[in-house]
Amino acid sequence: MGTDTVRARATDEVAERRREQHGWYFYDWACSVYSTSVLTVFLGPYLTSVAKHAADADGFVHPLGIPIRAGSFFAYSVSASVILSIFVMPMAGAAADRTGRKKPLLAASAYLGAAATTGMFFLDGDRYLLGGLLLVVANASVAVSMVLYNSYLPQIAPPEERDAVSSRGWAFGYAAGSLVLIGNLVLFTAHDSFGVSESTAVRICLASAGIWWGAFTLVPLKRLRDRRTTPGGGRAPAHGWRQLAATVRDMRGKPLTLSFLLAYLVYNDGIQTVISQASVYGSEELGLSQSTLIVAVLLVQVLAVGGALGMGRLARTYGAKRTILGSLVAWTVTLAAGYLLPAGAPVWFFVLAAGIGLVLGGSQALSRSLFSHLVPSGKEAEYFSAYEMSDRGMSWLGPLLFGLTYQLTGSYRDAIISLVAFFVIGFALLARVPVRQAIRDAGNPVPDRI
Template sequence: MDLTSEPTRTSSTPEQRRLQRKWYWYDWANSAFVTATMTVLFGPYVTSLANKAACPTQPSDEKCLTNLSVLGFGIPPGSLVPYTLTVSTIISAIVLLFVGAIADRSPRPTKLLGAFTVVGGLAATAMFFLEGDNWELAVLLVVIANLCMGASLVVYSGLMIRITPPDDRDRVSTTGWALGYLGGGIMLAASLALLSFHEAMGLSLSMTVRIIFAAAGIWWIVFAIVPVIGLKDVPSAGNAAGRQPVFSGSLKQLKRTFQELRTYPQTMRFLLAYLFFNDGIQTVIAAAAIYGALELDFSENQLFITILLVQFIAFFGAMLFGRMARSRGSKQLILLSLVLWTGVVTGAYFIPKGGFMPWLVLSVGIGIVMGGSQSLSRSLFSHLIPRGKESEFFSLYQAMERGTSWFGTFVFGLVYQLFHSYRLSIIALIIFFVVGGLLLRTVDVRRGISDVGNKVPQVI
């Protein structure tokens, strides 16, 4: 039985829908690490470790102005996390290109999915051992976990194209994102309960956070079993054509891909637009906890309530954008979401210290647009990829995906280093949404789809 999508089909077969239901579970699996660890706890917690290392005698509620020595450079503790994410993404941008080429040629790409999940999940689980002033271990573990997350999503996104016809990709992509938000919300709810009652359970705040780190890593590994096993018979495109060996052939194919990419100007233009607006989105997500905790003085519980609200609103937001895409088209809805993102960042700048209610109102806006902008970007890009090079092209895309943006986090950290103000850091991100939106407006999506030889969906 052919498990992959046929170029002439416009809707999924029953077998493809069965595979899609298994595919959704990976969004659910990685959501705990993305939300509980990276979005909420990692930034404030590791910043506190860095503060202890740089200012060991200073009270924890005071801002540390002494620099850490990192590879001979002086870095403020408040800039450590953004700079770490920057380094993580630069490494990912190089490594993921080879991952994509290998994945398209691997006979069973789900083996790669499983391997990256295990290594990344174990690194996430090992964050349980972060305590005292051990910020160096935190940097190492997050680089490993983020790299494996990006690599697994290269394989995962490529699998979506193999099991989903063009007209169904908006539906499948938004459903996957929505279930990811739901899974992350459940994990956050359990984490919030643990944080709320940790004293009654005899746990310190530090131990509680470390337990949540470990639980998120275990969640990632356990739930990934469903797609890793359920999609094991979905072949890659590369070996099906009887091409060269996996590793040596991948290097040659990667070189050809960069040469070939120049012949697809609309695909290149979309990637450039995505580089900008996704950097803005990912930096807002990654920096939200730091901004809320260190600029607005919100507690860990308040931050969990915020992200929990965002997660559940994002579930409905992703489903809403998926339905709207059936008649409006994904490009126009992404542009609309960028206008709303600009409003969100502007609103965040003016929230007063301790203003939790306006912060929650703003969080509802984030939840509505977050799922739609990310899921529709994934499905739109899937149409601009030549058939047989799904993972390879998604490796370019994935280098700028979820929490691995580099220029945005660099700007956020640099502005803080120069002005010691997270408000200026957050407002500086507007430029990414503006530039990304202007570039996206110039993309001729229908022409781009035709250029790569794919079927143009009825609505795009």
């Protein structure tokens, strides 16, 4: 084979890889709007208000006959969605690896979540149970879809590109969140001019996130390609816990990969809880308006784009592990500052939002790319199902702790400061993981800087 032919083939492979990477970015662009507009901004305060409208004289609602303080219903619903995810994510990951058909599974989970999100338009009056059900379905769906989405990373990016590719994916997501939030802000603040009530404006914002999610999912479905990497495509996946147990048993041969997952499970639980509960804290404890919360989250999104790309550059100099450890220190300081924020002071809440934005994208993007080095070839989706357990599937302890703390104390300040433990413990666990040895144990080449 001639030199020109080899060079042309290499050029074609690079072009095809770039095309897949660009398509891959667009799933972050598609689904991040759900995380931003729905989970972070609108649904928490709105579902809490719906639950309070349905509450009894003592402020309790009674789903399935269980007395729950209305202010805790959203947090408990998030925990329930995560527990459901535990059962479905391992099955999806195993099925994807065994059949090599990730795209149909990605499409099914994405469009189920998009449909549930669009259905939130009908959440009004005292329909708090409908809101909880749609939240559970949408949250579990996005978790499953992210298992499949993340598992493409080792296949579309060589080791030296993964930090940059992962960071760009997060940056795309935050850019989409910013763009949609601007539209949300215009609609919400000028709802009278559009001839709709404030409640209707919120429901339109919720439903539009589902439409956005479904529409832009078409791009990765067109550009990504399936690969069969392991034999045995006809075998059916085990169910829920059995499949998770099988994956963990396989991982026992990679104890350092398990150690990283444990650390990530802990500190990311704190991150996910801050994301999902920040708006409730701002509205209920600090007395901030919905418009203020939208602007604050918009600030987070804008700064998270630069933060993700900036921390990606820091990782090239200091390594992903050290950069993540630095971000956990920043998270701890940010939460402590949040506990001390005065009520009714939006400027200080904006300062806090800026701090969150600068570390949010980078800490998540670098964790994803670091884990991709610890995955044995051919088991990407299965291992990333365990990763997604740590990312979303096991992130029920934080919301549960947040909800219980508020239930017992009636103070959202106590609830928010309780989350510091996740970052402190996560830092200690991650610091003990020798990542270079973990990469070698997984059978992968060790990058020069990690």
